[in-house]
Amino acid sequence: MAKLDPELLHRITRRGVAEIIPEAEFLKRLEEGTPLKLKMGFDPSRPDLHLGHVVGLRKLRQLQDLGHELILIVGDWTAQIGDPSGQSDTRTMLDAAQVRENAETYMRQFFRVVDPEKTRAVYQSEWFGKFTLASVIELTSHFTVNQFLHREDFANRYAEQRPIAITELLYPLLQGYDSVAIEADVEFGGTDQLFNLMVGRELQEKKGQRPQIVFTMPILPGTDGVRRMGKSLGNYIAIEDTPTDMFGKVMSLPDNVIALYFELLTDIPDAEVEEIRQAIETHSTNPMEFKKRLGVELVTWFHSAEDGEAARAEFERVFQQREQPTDVPDFVVTEVTEGFSRFEGNYVVVDLAKFLVSAGLASSRSEAQRLIKQNAVEVNGQKVSPSAGDTGESLGSVATFVSSTRVELDTIVRAGRRRFVRVVRG
């Protein structure tokens, strides 16, 4: 491998990087010319990938493009333990078939970013399947409890007298041993993984291997702009989100996190990222414009350029122009639909609250009534307003008013900003 282009090198070692330990060693190995074994682990109990993962995957891709090889570790053993998270939910054992199925789901998403040609997947059971109690004891013998208690998460919990499960202590050891098993050259992870990655490095050294480089990346905040992106936190943008969802979720990002997203998830030049950051800070440009650009960029990447443009156009139409969306699911009304009263020419007469529930626009009648009261429901192109009803009297009685609402067929019923349905006669 020839000398690396300095600009490329900068991109690899600076952009979207938290820390490389030790960096000099990493640079040296890059220039040695031998393909490096890049290690990346994956938890087969959670096969859904979101943009938080993508930050790391992009980095892997950059290195693959230089000819290095990715070894993907399917953590079928560590998944049973659960990475220390503070609120360790009890993991259930996954059977082999389930693991394989999840692994496939995972790969499908994974290869949208990473190069399949330069990826090899291995299962932890290849080596842990042969482990004996003796091997486990041997593995634990390299570390002390004190070392582990220094890990931030453990230290906090210990200080607060909160539980720390023994299996959690085992987790870093298993993950670390993976590095030994595959003789990893570089392991990647978010900054929260630092401890685990370092255990791998240390373990390799104790086993007489060349210790891996530890490569950490910043944690991507979720759509709430505060907590890390995570499925259980409900603040994630999934790789497999539809274009509309993906774009919409980008538009819901708080402004202060936009520049970071550009930095970690796109290839636009550093200088431009900086401009965006400035523009937002000084309010010189409407941040919405940047979010649109980011949205288009991401949708283009995970879907297509057409989808990106379409998502943007749709957003502008529905949320800026407040017009009706193009792609509205049909809701077929029949005589047996809950809330149905009768057909009347081109209209259907319904009890609106019940109708909203059966159309899937509200989860309960109470909620439906709430929406109506809050002026969130639109029928026949008009807001349903309980204060100007055709019953005329009893303004407090929403139910009375809406109990016989005329809804024009083939028109859209809207509840809130995002929920729509087109009413069709069955």
Next chain:
RNA sequence: GGAGGGAUGGGAGAGCGGUUAAAUCCAUCAGACUGUAAAUCUGACGCCCGAUGGGCUACGCAGGUUCGAAUCCUGCUCCCUCCA
């Protein structure tokens, strides 16, 4: 083996006999505003009912005391901490 602490609505966390469908915060939803599904402000946030009201469920589980219990008692189940 011993001593203690705890289980409350999506999450965190008050309440410790009635005025509590249960403070507060977060999340969520809606409205206003904004050429943003951002920020901010306002409001809503168990379910059901022919409904400015009414009913039914709900504070780990099962009983009990009481006119009345998330709140007191008993027994379970589960969780945690500390000392051996």
